[in-house]
């Protein structure tokens with residue numbers, strides 16, 4: 055049986071980005087560039103490549119630049135056209151979708167990732183939906199993470215999350231899966247725990263910010279139960295669906311950059327710039343010249 059494609063993706067982008075101060079005093083952290091594209095645009099492009107039609111940004115005060123970025127910039131476009139700047143015009147692709155495809159919702163209080171997702175409930179309605187955490191830059195241009203998950207979803211249905219093995223020492227930073235049977239990259243999920251204390255993690259399989267979820271998760275989130283860090287955790291709500299609905303983890307094939315972290319963000323800039331013909335050669339030469 056083929057399950058109906060996912061049409062809606064939710065992007066929680068309300069976080070303050072204090073780890074990147076002072077850069078994030080006036081600029082949302084999701085708008086910080088990786089090479090020349092805002093971090094959020096990578097996640098949006100990934101969603102569009104997976105066939106997503108409707109985008110929901112869960113924002114907060116001070117995040118207006120996100121709405122501006124995904125709006126029509128008539129003067130800019132007219133100016134570029136008049137000057138024959140075709141490459142620059144092409145670079146704007148994916149930054150302006152037709153009206154109605156993007157919805158912004160304010161989270162109003164920083165009550166956790168689960169609360170952020172719950173804010174999208176009226177847009178999500180009764181259909182399965184995706185969640186993408188833009189801090190996680192999952193890089194595989196040939197087979198983007200959400201597209202691979204979407205393919206798996208069409209076959210399996212239920213809930214599918216993207217995972218990657220992390221070191222034992224890092225398990226306390228993530229939602230960690232209790233794995234069941236595995237078939238290639240797909241693993242049955244038997245349980246999930248958010249940020250387990252060091253030494254207590256059920257495995258090293260960590261959730262890395264991509265989810266395809268059934269709408270029933272909203273009913274669980276609506277209860278508003280607080281978990282790790284006193285926040286309403288998406289992991290806790292997902293854990294309640296395990297055993298009730300099919301639940302699988304798909305191991306991501308590609309390179310993952312944790313752009314919520316300064317070093318991870320710098321690594322993403324270097325790695326992606328090295329891959330490009332306009333920036334790669336000069337950057338490679340300079341890196342080689344460094345005496346580290």
Ligand code: G1P
Pocket residue numbers: 167187190227228229230248249260261262263287288289
């Ligand atoms: C969130 C989730 C966690 C997940 C992580 C991936 O945590 O709660 O389950 O493993 O994203 O980046 P955060 O990084 O927001 O604390």
